[in-house]
Amino acid sequence: MSRHIAIKAEGISKKFELKHRNDTNGPSHLWALNDVTFEVVQGESVSIIGANGSGKSTLLQVLSGVTGLTSGRAELLGKVASILEIGAGFHPELSGRENVFLNGRLLGFSTKEITDQFDRIIDFSGISGFIDEPVKHYSSGMYLRLAFSIMANLNADVYLLDEVMSVGDSAFQLQSRRKIDELKAGGRTVLMVSHALNSVAEASDRVLYLKNGRLMATDSDAIQTYLSDNSGDLFAFAPDECVKLRDLSAQFGGTGLKLMAARIVTADDLPTGIRPDREFDICLELEATGCDPLDIHCPVMDATGIMLFQCSTVENETPAITSPGHYSITFTVPADLLNSRMYYLNLLVIRDRTETILRADRFAALRVANIAAGRPGSEFLSRTLIRPNVRNSIVKL
Amino acid sequence: MLRTIYTSEPETLSAHLSKIWRYRALIITFAVRDLRTKYAQTVLGLGWTILQPLTALAIFSFFFGHVLGWRAGDLPYSLYVLSGLLGWNFFAYIVIQGSQSLQDSGHLIRKIYFPKALLPLSKVCVATVELGISTLLLVPLMLWHAQALSWRVVLLPVVVLLNASIALFLVFVISALAYRKRDLFHLMPFLMYFGIWTAPIFFTDDVMPGAYRFIWHLNPIACVTEAWRYCLFSDAAFDPGFIPGMLVCVPLSFLGLWYFSRNDRLYSDFA
The missing domain is CATH 2.70.50.60 (abc- transporter (atp binding component) like domain)
Incomplete structure (x- = not known):
């Protein structure tokens, strides 16, 4: 079976101007991403790892269009759903039901697509009894489950997920892990940022290791490279x-x-x-x-x-x-x-x-x-x- | 299959317009969200929309019309002020809320992509709903003063469109200029305080000395205010000198959108 390339990044760079570095010795800008090139084929699940500030989230922001790139080119095939923060776009005053539609539309889905999946979203979230309550009265677990359920049950081709696996209790983490496996099995492409290195190794087909905005490793050794890089000078x-x-x-x-x-x-x-x-x-x-x-x-x-x-x-x-x-x-x-x-x-x-x-x-x-x-x-x-x-x-x- | 391509080049205006079209459902979604949440946990709900212009009308009519004895030609003064305020409040709401909307939705635009112009556009929808409600104030006031409604009222939607266009132009330019350095936002309240005196809202066109009147005629918001009255009241006269100021409104809003959309993906870095 020939597979298409779902995500193609060619020399992506992103520069941030720094405000408070007007003195001569400090740099006036920072390359959050520096010439990052990689490909992800359809149906692959790839994790991005790296220390805080290494550019992981910026990479997902660029691929989801949230922020612009300074140079390079990125191409994504198919409908993209990006969750850079679980529950982003939820409005606390609106009910769960209204937030499903608000969030779904924010993710780029039509009202019809959301209506078609509405029952599945509610079932999966397990909070059907509270769906007409304002989400500000939700516990953080309910909030989380609803947000994840919206994302996971709407049909996108490419999922960009930032730290989705590392929130919530262990039951939620297991549930979201299974859902991601299910998406993968259905031929969806998943690119995610994660700090849970042990689950990364098992859940992903491949790992991208970013360090100071540069892609250091893209293979199975990426995790070990990352870990030995971060053990400190000692x-x-x-x-x-x-x-x-x-x-x-x-x-x-x-x-x-x-x-x-x-x-x-x-x-x-x-x-x-x-x-x-x-x-x-x-x-x-x-x-x-x-x-x-x-x-x-x-x-x-x-x-x-x-x-x-x-x-x-x-x-x-x-x-x-x-x-x-x-x-x-x-x-x-x-x-x-x-x-x-x-x-x-x-x-x-x-x-x-x-x-x-x-x-x-x-x-x-x-x-x-x-x-x-x-x-x-x-x-x-x-x-x-x-x-x-x-x-x-x-x-x- | 859908193909999304990102490069460092800004999008063309036509590409951006088609993207706004693709995301159009969000405009209404944002507007509904704003309206729902604005009046959540209030007893009066949308009633507040009518109370605010009503209070303003009462205060201005009392001080200017009654205490100071200002007149407005053949029109009753309170009616004159209300017809001016409707357009001005609509304009001011879009300008203030619209230029703040990027900042207010900072949490959203840092995490989710959509064309940023949707935010000011949704404010136009909110403003239109509120305008529709506060326009109802005209009904008892016109009946009270036995003022006849002109047939030209059918043109009112065009005037509202011009009114929104000129407001959007300002929103787009201010947002595009002020997303890095926010000084302009601090200027906004002053602009609105002074701006109201650049349009014939509390006084009539003829009090302006002739030498300045041509500048006055170039002010699109003054033109729109006059157009409002011309559409509402049979007795209102219309000065053709206002036409050029009205014609520029829509082209200006597209120019503003073009300028604004060039930075579409940069706002999130500073929001």
Whole structure:
């Protein structure tokens, strides 16, 4: 099946003049978008990621015609519905019913198109009992559901969505996710901005990564590129570095502990990271001065802060440190657990198994290599946060 | 299949006009929204539309007509003032509301695209509804003064169109000039206070010294005010000197729209 190109952006640039930068050293303008070129084919779902201020929303504004472009050209095929803010264009004094029509017309739909879909919109929103109440009396959840329902149930060819997935409770998010999948299955094109990186990876066919108005990556590695770009200078890895540790010794004052050394011992590192199929050790050398019962607790997180597992002496029956002296604590992380991405370690010192007396966020960063890189299908295997060795057996019957 | 293309070039006036046509349903939608929300949670509702000109009429007729003893030729003074105020209020409403409409709908135009000219155009609809209601004030007043209605009243829609055109011209130019620097908006109340004296609303044409009268005749809003009375009252005379001022109204509004639409996609950056 030959597919048409639904969105074609050719060298889109958008310049904003800055008001308060009249001095000679500051720039007088800002390129919110700088020579952005990409294509989205019909039926594809593409997410735009990037830090705040990277131009994601500006890109959607340009594609929806809300703002003009400074140079370049954009072409969209088919009817476009853009939701840059859920509920934009709702009028609080008007009833839900009136707002359906107001919003639908604002999205460029005719009265007939809205009337035809009206019942579906109301059903999907689940607020039929309140449809004739002014929306100012709606709870924010009702407001949200109605707004999303209008957008999702009117038939456009291209949907431009800004942060639609990240609002609302988890039930709403799930419902909107399903609806977007449904739209996609129906051959609609979806281009959306999202910060929920974990759902982005699963929900999109492709990811565009914007940084300072420039398109940095358009492939499946875009998320990892984005995450390693945003880990801060502290964890800016040189090309052949795999492990980084922050010097924490200064933070240990007042804990009754002294951090003598901390290291991560790995085996057979690849140039792109440590091998996930080898176990590795996290070693801490500590000197205790008091008699407090202390434990060391290291949660391991992905770049978005989701805690995946922990290396902890709280697992033991008795606290790790109970009397003055030198201690060496080693955590051995098993092989076949990590996936090819960045991981971060926090370090907590816990007294009496109840009280956190020290917390060091992101004291270590690990880069894990993709040992399946280049193999067909490796894209599927690198999506999850962890990758334990799950065996499978195939029997042809 | 529909194909949308964006470039950095401004649209031509004809392309923009066809786009306004495509979005025309929104004009009414905005107007209805304005009317519904303006009178939401009021007891009198649209009754307020009649109370405002009624109060103005009472005050002006009392001070100018009764206290100061101003006269308006053969017409009763209160009728003269009301017929002048109807057109002026219509004009002033469109100019003030229209030039504020981009700012007032800032939240909307930053998130949703539509031709921005729809906003002032919807204000024209609102103003027309309110004009229609306040025009009803004429009925008891004309009966009271036994003033005959002219057959020329059928031309009134044309005069209202001219009245709206000249107001839209100002709205388009002011909006296009003031979207970055908003100083002009602060000038608007003054413009409206002084502007009312540039048209024959409270006094008649002949009080103006002859030397200035040609400037007066070039003022489109003065021309439109005269045209209002000419359409309403059989006794009203019409000075052909006003015709050029009336002819420019519609072309001016298109010129204004052209100038305004060149920035159509920039307003959202500053709203």
